[in-house]
Amino acid sequence: KMKKYTHSTTKYVSRRHLLATGLATSIMPRAAMAGTDIIAHVKAPRLLGRDDATTKVVEFFSMTCSHCATFHANTFPEIKAQLIDEGVLQFEMRAFPLDGLALRAHALARTVSGEKYYPLVNMLLKKQKSWAIAEDPIDALRKLGRLAGISSAKFDATMRNRPLLESIVQMRQDALRDFELRTTPSFVINNETIISGSLSFEEFAEKI
Numbered sequence: 001k002m003k004k005y006t007h008s009t010t011k012y013v014s015r016r017h018l019l020a021t022g023l024a025t026s027i028m029p030r031a032a033m034a035g036t037d038i039i040a041h042v043k044a045p046r047l048l049g050r051d052d053a054t055t056k057v058v059e060f061f062s063m064t065c066s067h068c069a070t071f072h073a074n075t076f077p078e079i080k081a082q083l084i085d086e087g088v089l090q091f092e093m094r095a096f097p098l099d100g101l102a103l104r105a106h107a108l109a110r111t112v113s114g115e116k117y118y119p120l121v122n123m124l125l126k127k128q129k130s131w132a133i134a135e136d137p138i139d140a141l142r143k144l145g146r147l148a149g150i151s152s153a154k155f156d157a158t159m160r161n162r163p164l165l166e167s168i169v170q171m172r173q174d175a176l177r178d179f180e181l182r183t184t185p186s187f188v189i190n191n192e193t194i195i196s197g198s199l200s201f202e203e204f205a206e207k208i
Contacts, residue, residue: 039167042110046117048080049090055208057089058188060096060175063105064132065184067198069125078201089208093121096172096184101137104159106168108145111158120148
């Protein structure tokens, strides 16, 4: 039986609302399906650490979640240095968008190569306050994407790619079904124990 530690609750929105909100560019019609290669790439795990690590941690986060940004600024660097790099645990980040803008930021991050994923996520979370509340947040994301080598044409294609966006929404739906998550960030340890909140390194290490 899974143990749950929740620090706060979050109101989750519907699949349709996620796809409809926070959109400055129109979405391609469903008929304009993306190739299976790009969808497979978007859905592929983003892993840090050794495959033989006995502890596996999956973080579910939202790009517009301030608690997620705080965790990655204050706690994650120590987790990487002391636990991931030392082979104690393997870490994975999965998209759990709380709104349409977060969905599009996740889409931007998951279209880059695996090597660029974590640096881009780190940048987006570090600069969250600047792009998330910008007058034109989509254009602000476009500018940050350029720093990661994403052209305007590729950015626009990603933002209009409905199958791609829906594959990320499905990741969130799967997490709701499998783990009944109630807050972000949430961490699933070895597929059975759930801890949640912007934990300090000491709190995180103790709970895992």
